[in-house]
Amino acid sequence: MSGMEKRSAxxxxxxxxxxxxxxxxxxxxxxxxxxxxxxxxxTARVPxxxxxxxxxxxxxxxxxxxxxxxxxxxxxxxCNTVSAVALDHLRVELDMxxxxxxxxxxxAAVRASKSGRIGVIATAGTVGxxxxxxxxxxxxxxxxxxxxxxPLLVPLAEEGWxxxxxxxxxxxxxxxxxxxxxxxxxxxxxxxxxxxxxxGVIRExxxxxxxxxxxxxxxxxxxxxxxxxxxxxxxLLREGASGGLKLMVTDRPGRFAEVAARFLGRDxxxxxxxxxxL
Amino acid sequence: MSGMEKRSAxxxxxxxxxxxxxxxxxxxxxxxxxxxxxxxxxTARVPxxxxxxxxxxxxxxxxxxxxxxxxxxxxxxxCNTVSAVALDHLRVELDMxxxxxxxxxxxAAVRASKSGRIGVIATAGTVGxxxxxxxxxxxxxxxxxxxxxxPLLVPLAEEGWxxxxxxxxxxxxxxxxxxxxxxxxxxxxxxxxxxxxxxGVIRExxxxxxxxxxxxxxxxxxxxxxxxxxxxxxxLLREGASGGLKLMVTDRPGRFAEVAARFLGRDxxxxxxxxxxL
Numbered sequence: 001m002s003g004m005e006k007r008s009a010x011x012x013x014x015x016x017x018x019x020x021x022x023x024x025x026x027x028x029x030x031x032x033x034x035x036x037x038x039x040x041x042x043t044a045r046v047p048x049x050x051x052x053x054x055x056x057x058x059x060x061x062x063x064x065x066x067x068x069x070x071x072x073x074x075x076x077x078x079c080n081t082v083s084a085v086a087l088d089h090l091r092v093e094l095d096m097x098x099x100x101x102x103x104x105x106x107x108a109a110v111r112a113s114k115s116g117r118i119g120v121i122a123t124a125g126t127v128g129x130x131x132x133x134x135x136x137x138x139x140x141x142x143x144x145x146x147x148x149x150x151p152l153l154v155p156l157a158e159e160g161w162x163x164x165x166x167x168x169x170x171x172x173x174x175x176x177x178x179x180x181x182x183x184x185x186x187x188x189x190x191x192x193x194x195x196x197x198x199x200g201v202i203r204e205x206x207x208x209x210x211x212x213x214x215x216x217x218x219x220x221x222x223x224x225x226x227x228x229x230x231x232x233x234x235x236l237l238r239e240g241a242s243g244g245l246k247l248m249v250t251d252r253p254g255r256f257a258e259v260a261a262r263f264l265g266r267d268x269x270x271x272x273x274x275x276x277x278l
Numbered sequence: 279m280s281g282m283e284k285r286s287a288x289x290x291x292x293x294x295x296x297x298x299x300x301x302x303x304x305x306x307x308x309x310x311x312x313x314x315x316x317x318x319x320x321t322a323r324v325p326x327x328x329x330x331x332x333x334x335x336x337x338x339x340x341x342x343x344x345x346x347x348x349x350x351x352x353x354x355x356x357c358n359t360v361s362a363v364a365l366d367h368l369r370v371e372l373d374m375x376x377x378x379x380x381x382x383x384x385x386a387a388v389r390a391s392k393s394g395r396i397g398v399i400a401t402a403g404t405v406g407x408x409x410x411x412x413x414x415x416x417x418x419x420x421x422x423x424x425x426x427x428x429p430l431l432v433p434l435a436e437e438g439w440x441x442x443x444x445x446x447x448x449x450x451x452x453x454x455x456x457x458x459x460x461x462x463x464x465x466x467x468x469x470x471x472x473x474x475x476x477x478g479v480i481r482e483x484x485x486x487x488x489x490x491x492x493x494x495x496x497x498x499x500x501x502x503x504x505x506x507x508x509x510x511x512x513x514l515l516r517e518g519a520s521g522g523l524k525l526m527v528t529d530r531p532g533r534f535a536e537v538a539a540r541f542l543g544r545d546x547x548x549x550x551x552x553x554x555x556l
Contacts, residue, residue, distance in 0.1 A: 043328075050324060050529075151433040159429065166447050173444065251328075 008236045011036035011246075012227070013067030014076045017059075018046035019158070019256065020193030021078030022263035024101065024220035027196075028076065029243060031224040032231070036244045038070045042278065044251035048081040049125025060086040062278045064094050070246075073236050076227060077101065078193055078220065080122060084131035097230055104226045105189050105219030106135035112215035113187035116143045119178050119214075121202075122191030124149040132191055146185060148178040150195070157194040160262055167201045175202075175209045187215040196220060197262065247273045286514045289314035289524075290505070291345030292354045295337075296324035297436070297534060298471030299356030300541035302379065302498035305474075306354065307521060309502040310509070314522045316348045320556065322529035326359040327403025338364040340556045342372050348524075351514050354505060355379065356471055356498065358400060362409035375508055382504045383467050383497030384413035390493035391465035394421045397456050397492075399480075400469030402427040410469055424463060426456040428473070435472040438540055445479045453480075453487045465493040474498060475540065525551045 014025055018041050025039050040063050042048075048056050060082045064075055075090065075098045077083050083100030090098045109118045120132045133145040152170050161167055179185055188206055190196055196218045206214035231237045249256045253273040261267050292303055296319050303317055318341050320326075326334050338360045342353055353368065353376045355361050361378030368376045387396045398410045411423040430448050439445055457463055466484055468474055474496045484492035509515045527534045531551040539545050 044330075046328060050322070052322075151437065152430060152439075155429040155433060161430075161451075166444065166451065169444050169447070173439075 007073055008238050009241075010071050010073035011038045012074050012076060013038050013040070013064075013070065013072035014078050015040040015042065015063040015067060016078040016193060017042050017048040017081065019043075019259055019263055022260055023193050023196045023218075024076065024078035024223060025245065026263070026265045027218065027220040027224040028227060029245070031228050032237070032243070034238045034241050034243050036238065036246075038067060038072060038246045039248065040067055040276070041247075041249040041256060043249045043256060044278070047123075047125075048079060049123050053085045056081055057086045057089050060090055061093055064090045064098075066276065066278060068094050068096070072096070074099070074227070074231065076223060078223075080126045080131070080191060080193065080219070081129070084126065084129045097234070099223055099227055099230065101193070101219040101223045102131050102191075103135050104222035105191065105217055106132055107139050108219075108222035108225075109187045109189045109217045110136060110140045110143055112217055113143065115184045115186045116140065117182065117184040117186065118143055118145050119185040119188040120145055120147045120191045121150040121153070121174060121178065121188065121195065122147065123154070124151060126191050132189060146178060146182055148174060150174045150192075153198055154192065154194045157197040157263075158259060160259075162197055163201060167198055168205065171198060171201050171205045172209065175205050179209050185210065185214065187217055189217045189219060191219060193220055245271065247271060248276045249273055250276060250278050285351055286516050287519075288349050288351035289316045290352050290354060291316050291318070291342075291348065291350035292356050293318040293320065293341040293345060294356040294471060295320050295326040295359065297321070297537055297541055300538055301471050301474045301496075302354065302356035302501060303523065304541070304543045305496065305498040305502035306505060307523070309506050310515070310521070312516045312519050312521050314516065314524075316345060316350060316524045317526065318345055318554070319525075319527040319534060321527045321534060322556070325401075325403075326357060327401050331363045334359055335364045335367050338368060339371055342368045342376075344554065344556060346372050346374070350374070352377070352505070352509065354501060356501075358404045358409070358469060358471065358497070359407070362404065362407045375512070377501055377505055377508065379471070379497040379501045380409050380469075381413050382500035383469065383495055384410055385417050386497075386500035386503075387465045387467045387495045388414060388418045388421055390495055391421065393462045393464045394418065395460065395462040395464065396421055396423050397463040397466040398423055398425045398469045399428040399431070399452060399456065399466065399473065400425065401432070402429060404469050410467060424456060424460055426452060428452045428470075431476055432470065432472045435475040435541075436537060438537075440475055441479060445476055446483065449476060449479045449483045450487065453483050457487050463488065463492065465495055467495045467497060469497060471498055523549065525549060526554045527551055528554060528556050
């Protein structure tokens with residue numbers, strides 16, 4: 001086996017501050033079913049959104065280094081907070097391709113929007129960082145971004161309240177706020193990895209509030225698409241094999257296992273969640 | 279002025295990991311309008327609920343020591359997480375009376391309940407710690423406690439969605455879960471300092487789900503009552519003066535000021551929020 005073949009057989013590392021990154025794992029597994037994935041959720045230190053950039057970079061280095069020890073060929077940062085501040089640090093430290101979720105999400109939104117008016121819903125931390133407007137502007141200077149923090153969507157996703165009256169009313173209220181005075185938005189970015197669990201309700205309510213279809217962009221799906229392109233371009237795609245998944249967390253593996261299936265979109269089927277120290 | 283008079287004139291320190299403790303400040307200001315209060319919200323490190331006990335104790339020591347430098351006569355820990363693990367450490371470290379919110383809340387619930395069946399809603403961290411069931415058992419061994427994490431109530435309070443359809447449906451769903459198979463509960467403890475903002479809806483829905491009145495116990499109000507008793511017993515009550523409030527946070531004072539009025543139940547009236555380092 002040549003060095004390149006060995007390298008393509010290596011796993012892909014994915015990390016997030018907690019659970020949410022599993023929606024990115026799900027998107028990658030659907031796009032690239034032959035890849036081995038190693039996931040790390042830093043559940044002992046979640047959420048990262050309230051920490052200083054200095055601390056987030058330190059945490060991200062710890063997560064990246066641990067995954068590098070599993071011989072990964074590439075790293076996907078499934079955390080919006082880390083994607084906003086630490087990608088370059090990780091690239092230098094790990095000397096491998098590192099992909100975040102913000103640039104792919106912003107790029108997909110620019111492609112999907114005809115009006116050039118893009119809405120973003122995310123956590124307060126991601127909205128405050130301005131990372132999505134900056135990324136959108138770097139692809140299309142004439143695009144305009146309207147952002148809104150939608151903090152109730154995280155506990156809705158974690159509680160598994162994904163359809164029915166409560167999520168519908170909550171999502172409607174946020175989208176009415178977002179679109180107030182700006183009904184030209186025609187693409188909406190889900191800027192938090194928890195939100196794809198509510199994408200059905202979000203898509204319906206976005207169309208209802210706007211009075212027409214709105215393109216709903218899942219940053220995790222966009223990142224999976226760019227991962228596919230990067231692996232192909234570098235000859236690193238793992239083909240002709242069935243993929244796998246390893247799950248690690250830094251705290252409370254039992255609680256993680258309970259909720260993980262909902263985020264992954266499939267049963268864990270006896271897959272164990274390993275606790276690791278950072 | 280005697281030493282005791284000087285001591286009674288000193289302020290009371292209150293701290294929490296973030297904003298929520300302001301509902302305890304509100305309860306204290308209503309019960310003891312002549313007291314000077316100094317509040318510290320550790321907004322840089324919120325939430326504490328996901329940290330290890332070791333880390334929570336370290337953070338609590340930092341907060342307590344900073345407040346002690348303001349010459350406080352007594353410390354109120356308005357944080358359920360800290361109240362569960364760090365009170366004794368703080369008493370030793372600071373050498374002054376230290377009051378938490380869990381024991382007063384548990385004691386008030388035992389007094390309010392005739393059936394001896396007590397419900398507690400709180401964050402997942404507080405529920406998992408078992409602090410309320412332990413405290414209730416220490417006052418009344420025959421009482422039984424049924425707990426439920428109610429994570430959506432924190433962002434509802436922070437967003438200011440305090441009445442109307444969304445909070446009503448969310449609260450109803452939690453209380454239906456809590457009382458399922460146990461309709462004998464006749465006292466309900468609000469075991470998170472954010473929840474009193476929703477006490478109107480909680481009271482209504484508790485009565486609706488149970489089919490009769492339920493005593494709703496606000497741990498902050500209970501703590502304010504015990505603070506009053508402690509100060510009186512020690513001759514430390516500040517009387518014949520109008521009270522005051524000083525607000526400090528460890529991060530984002532602007533954001534804190536925006537939301538603080540809702541938690542305090544009154545306008546800040548030009549009161550500045552000072553940023554401090556720990």
